[in-house]
Amino acid sequence: MRSVVYTETGGPEVLRLVEEAVPEPGPGEVRVRVRRSGVNPTDWKSREGRGPGRGVDPAQVPGQDGAGVVEAVGAGVPGAWVGVDVWVYEAAFRRRWGTASEQTLVPVTHVAPLPDLAGDGWDKFDVGAALGIPFLTAHRCLTVHEEGPRHLGPGTLQGRTVLVTGGAGAVGNAAIQLARWSDATVITTVSSPQKAQLAAAAGADHVVDYRRQDVVEEVRRIVPGGGGVDVVVEVDPQRNAGTAARCAAPGASIVTYADDGGGAEVAVPVRASMRANLRWQFVLVYTEPAAAKARAVEDLGTAMVAGALAVGEHRGLPLHRFGLDQVAEAHAAVQRGAVGKVLVEL
Numbered sequence: 001m002r003s004v005v006y007t008e009t010g011g012p013e014v015l016r017l018v019e020e021a022v023p024e025p026g027p028g029e030v031r032v033r034v035r036r037s038g039v040n041p042t043d044w045k046s047r048e049g050r051g052p053g054r055g056v057d058p059a060q061v062p063g064q065d066g067a068g069v070v071e072a073v074g075a076g077v078p079g080a081w082v083g084v085d086v087w088v089y090e091a092a093f094r095r096r097w098g099t100a101s102e103q104t105l106v107p108v109t110h111v112a113p114l115p116d117l118a119g120d121g122w123d124k125f126d127v128g129a130a131l132g133i134p135f136l137t138a139h140r141c142l143t144v145h146e147e148g149p150r151h152l153g154p155g156t157l158q159g160r161t162v163l164v165t166g167g168a169g170a171v172g173n174a175a176i177q178l179a180r181w182s183d184a185t186v187i188t189t190v191s192s193p194q195k196a197q198l199a200a201a202a203g204a205d206h207v208v209d210y211r212r213q214d215v216v217e218e219v220r221r222i223v224p225g226g227g228g229v230d231v232v233v234e235v236d237p238q239r240n241a242g243t244a245a246r247c248a249a250p251g252a253s254i255v256t257y258a259d260d261g262g263g264a265e266v267a268v269p270v271r272a273s274m275r276a277n278l279r280w281q282f283v284l285v286y287t288e289p290a291a292a293k294a295r296a297v298e299d300l301g302t303a304m305v306a307g308a309l310a311v312g313e314h315r316g317l318p319l320h321r322f323g324l325d326q327v328a329e330a331h332a333a334v335q336r337g338a339v340g341k342v343l344v345e346l
């Protein structure tokens with residue numbers, strides 16, 4: 001079988017396409033024949049590590065997310081999994097095997113059934129490979145607040161207003177789709193008219209171009225009575241902390257999931273946050289509580305069955321496709337900030 005590996009940290013050039021023996025699943029594992037591999041920022045950040053030239057042993061197969069078919073199971077895993085279409089998440093977290101391979105090994109706890117549904121522009125393997133990190137992260141952002149629901153679905157966010165910054169990004173798109181499915185009023189910020197169209201296609205009720213409009217003024221205009229939002233899903237806390245606090249209603253949660261500043265500190269407006277009893281919450285999908293992740297996986301399955309989730313430009317998430325021999329180019333595209341979802345087709 002063919003796999004993409006790297007044996008040292010560095011840029012996309014360290015990725016190599018190699019021939020490997022088909023692995024046998026160990027206890028608690030399944031072997032998945034991969035149809036799609038999703039590429040996320042965490043993939044290139046892991047590949048770069050703490051600097052170039054550091055040895056990686058054993059060779060690492062990148063790719064946390066993917067979709068495919070279970071073709072073998074290890075000890076302790078029911079045989080009924082064989083032949084099931086699945087989506088995969090956290091395949092390579094502290095493990096050698098990622099999804100940039102024709103076949104890969106995944107703990108059975110990190111696969112979930114992929115419904116066999118059809119729809120306009122709906123490819124289940126595209127959707128499955130796009131779920132993982134972005135949608136699990138978005139689910140956590142929308143359910144972590146003190147008075148919020150633990151599950152998402154129709155009516156669970158009714159009467160609440162959610163502000164999603166960076167609505168044209170992968171997590172932003174996921175947050176918009178999930179919040180809209182849950183009947184929230186969704187406001188999002190973008191940086192261009194093109195991205196505004198994508199955010200609207202995802203389901204945002206109101207789109208604010210922060211380069212042309214005052215975000216706080218627009219939020220106050222949109223929210224009844226000039227109030228604030230109940231949840232802020234924040235992509236850039238280093239830049240937006242003050243704006244997020246000014247947009248938030250009393251008791252709101254400001255939930256951030258990104259650190260594009262590379263470890264930079266965040267200046268939180270303490271007095272304003274105290275007056276409004278704001279909650280500042282940080283999210284990393286790999287280390288979030290297992291129960292929260294299980295609820296997210298359950299809800300995403302329900303949303304797919306309901307036809308509430310989709311990918312592609314018609315849902316605000318353009319797809320960029322690469323072959324297995326182009327994984328380096330796929331990583332480079334994500335690292336350059338490609339708008340949409342980068343997929344590797346197998």
